[in-house]
Structure formats: C-alpha cells, structure tokens
Amino acid sequence: MNYTAHPARYGTMEYRRAGQSGLKLSALSLGLWHNFGHGSDIDEAKAMVEGAFDGGITHFDLANNYGPPPGSAEERFGKILKESLCSYRDELIISTKAGYTMWPGPYGDWGSRKYLIASLEQSLKRLGLEYVDIFYHHRPDPNTPLEETVQALSHVVRQGKALYVGISNYKAKEAKRAIELLKEAGTPCILNQVRYSILDRSIEKDGLLDAMGNQAGTICFSPLAQGLLSSKYLDGSIADDSRAAEGQFLKKSAITNERVGLLNELNAVAQRRAQSLAQMAISWLLRDERVSSVLIGARTTAQLNENIDALRSRSSFTNDELKAIDDIVGRWR
Ligand SMILES: NC(=O)c1ccc[n+]([C@@H]2O[C@H](COP(=O)([O-])OP(=O)(O)OC[C@H]3O[C@@H](n4cnc5c(N)ncnc54)[C@H](OP(=O)(O)O)[C@@H]3O)[C@@H](O)[C@H]2O)c1
Numbered sequence: 001m002n003y004t005a006h007p008a009r010y011g012t013m014e015y016r017r018a019g020q021s022g023l024k025l026s027a028l029s030l031g032l033w034h035n036f037g038h039g040s041d042i043d044e045a046k047a048m049v050e051g052a053f054d055g056g057i058t059h060f061d062l063a064n065n066y067g068p069p070p071g072s073a074e075e076r077f078g079k080i081l082k083e084s085l086c087s088y089r090d091e092l093i094i095s096t097k098a099g100y101t102m103w104p105g106p107y108g109d110w111g112s113r114k115y116l117i118a119s120l121e122q123s124l125k126r127l128g129l130e131y132v133d134i135f136y137h138h139r140p141d142p143n144t145p146l147e148e149t150v151q152a153l154s155h156v157v158r159q160g161k162a163l164y165v166g167i168s169n170y171k172a173k174e175a176k177r178a179i180e181l182l183k184e185a186g187t188p189c190i191l192n193q194v195r196y197s198i199l200d201r202s203i204e205k206d207g208l209l210d211a212m213g214n215q216a217g218t219i220c221f222s223p224l225a226q227g228l229l230s231s232k233y234l235d236g237s238i239a240d241d242s243r244a245a246e247g248q249f250l251k252k253s254a255i256t257n258e259r260v261g262l263l264n265e266l267n268a269v270a271q272r273r274a275q276s277l278a279q280m281a282i283s284w285l286l287r288d289e290r291v292s293s294v295l296i297g298a299r300t301t302a303q304l305n306e307n308i309d310a311l312r313s314r315s316s317f318t319n320d321e322l323k324a325i326d327d328i329v330g331r332w333r
Helices: 042-054 072-091 113-127 146-159 172-184 202-206 208-212 256-272 275-284 301-311 320-329
Strands: 016-018 024-026 028-031 059-061 093-098 134-136 162-168 189-195 217-221 290-295
Touching: 016 290, 024 028, 024 290, 028 042, 028 301, 042 072, 042 301, 072 093, 072 113, 093 113, 093 275, 113 134, 113 146, 113 256, 134 146, 134 202, 146 162, 146 172, 172 189, 172 208, 189 202, 189 208, 202 208, 208 217, 256 275, 256 320, 275 301
Parallel strands: 028 059, 028 290, 059 093, 093 134, 134 162, 162 189, 189 217, 217 290
Antiparallel strands: 016 024
C-alpha cells in the first residue's frame, strides 16, 4: 500500500445527516455506475477514488449491476480498497444495491427475499468486505409484497451484513409506506436515492421531498443529467469519449440545437455566479437541506475536481437566479 490520505481531507467538505439517523454523509458522494467497470482505465479509476477521499468524500455508491459488465464496478472498487484504502475502512461509507436484473432465472431480479439476500452475499465477495454500510432496494417491485422486501432488508442489518438500509427510485406513496414498515421492523430507512437535477423535476411534481419530511434523507443521482449540465455539450459537439457518444443511457438525439441554446443560457447564469455549469447544478441541489448528499458520476479526475470545487465556489441563490433557471428549464423540450 503506497497511498496516504490527505491530512486536510475533512477541511472543506460539508457533512449532512442521512434522515433521522446518526449517520452523516459527505455532501458529495462518488457514484461508480458507469466509469469503474472492466472497460474503464484502472489507473484513472484508482486516482478518482483516492482523489475523492482526499477531497473529503467519504461515501462511495455501488450496485450489484454497475460496470459494465454487471459486477465489475464492485470488483474493481474491491481491488482499489485492498490496494489503497483498506486502512481507512472506518472512515468510509460504502453502499450497494439490488433490484435490477443481475443473473438469469426468476431469482436474479426485483425484490424477493431470495434475490436480495443472495445478491448482497455476492456483492460482499466482489467487494472483499464483511459488511456494507448501506444496502438499498434499487427499485420498487410491483409483484413482491413490500413487507417481504422490507423484511429482507431488515434481515441483512440483523445479520450484520449491512449497517443501514435504504430504498431507491421509490415514488412518494410507496416510499412513505416502505419507511413506515422499516421503522416498525426496527431498522429505519435512512435514505431514498432518486433522480433529481435542474433538468429533472419529477420528484418535485410527485411531492416526494414533502412526503418524506425528515424521516429519511434524499440522495440525488444524475445531478448533471448524465453530463448535459456541464461544459461539454455547450458548443453542440459530441466528443468520442462522452456518454452521449456511447449512446446507451444518454442518446445523441438528446443534444438538439434548441437544448444546446438553453444549456448556454443556464451556463450564462452559472458564469454570473462565478461557477461552471456543473458546479451550479450541484450547488442548486445542495441548497435544499433535505438533500443529504449529491451523487456525482465523474469519468476523469479533472471532472471530479471541478465537481468537488462546487463546494468552494458555492454561494446562496438569489430569487432572480432561481427564477431565471426555472424560466429556462420551462422551455426545455
Ligand atoms: N439508484 C439509481 O437507480 C441510480 C441511477 C443512476 C445513477 N445512480 C448513482 O448516481 C451516480 C451518478 O449518476 P450519473 O453518472 O448519471 O451522474 P451525472 O453526474 O449526472 O453524470 C455523470 C457524467 O457526467 C459527465 N460529467 C461529470 N462531471 C463533469 C464535469 N465536471 N464536466 C463535464 N462532464 C462531467 C461525465 O460524462 P462523460 O462520461 O460523457 O464524460 C460523467 O460520466 C452513479 O454513479 C450511481 O452511483 C443511481
């Protein structure tokens, strides 16, 4: 092991409570959905994990299916942990999830007790860990009784294989019920992980933040709308190494001339705040105290550093700025 963490790593980061739990998360968390699989550059992946920790990020977010291929992000993170961060295990919050397709047949998907317990076992092996800090149910399952899913989550906490549990992609009504059931089971839900950004307001329309109150925290994914809310598409071009060029989760067709114009208008608001567009998008989410953390998904250390700098360059939003942002987003088609 030749990595020594930066001694000033806790100096600039903010730490926020996850719901009503005793657990605090770094205001920024690093997500390993896309850029840490077998096809990615191992040295860059390691530099990003170490750089994130040096910047005060304590929370690293995974899922059984992150890669590509599925499982490879957990394997790679496990290797990085072993090589450089293992002596800092008690300073790390590592999460994983199960809920999407992971293996063939009826037991490798959704929300049954069979799937969730087997999947966590597999994740722990890939990560080389005895426990994860947070285990999430990744998406609601319309065909499994919520009571069964909740009992499985509660079980892994009692087994000591997860310290806390959360849910992800649950809408207001189902989130409220899951939170109640988990509370009754004695293993409170500490987080709901949801898509939220300047461009994606569906959780506002659903009333999710109000429905959850302060019972569980909210952790936001895709804060940059997968890169749209950054400088990379402002000139309308699509770089070969971008998520839009890859085309699986962000389509080239999402980068229309009209949208590029609106992104430039948002960028002008960011510039008046002395921030990059990515930094303003992150700051915009963190202005709501109910947001426990924002999950950033950088592909390079330069992107990571720019995103971490959102905390240093942050200032509160004026009403005029918020209105200008909403007016621009109101024209987004
Ligand atoms: N629970 C769920 O269902 C769920 C779903 C999705 C994500 N998540 C979690 O949330 C995390 C983040 O999601 P996300 O990857 O969609 O987040 P995101 O931050 O919206 O998108 C990440 C992408 O944006 C680009 N980017 C990031 N910082 C940039 C910068 N400063 N300048 C220019 N481009 C920048 C990169 O794109 P390029 O690759 O094009 O450079 C990067 O791959 C995931 O890793 C995962 O942990 C959870």
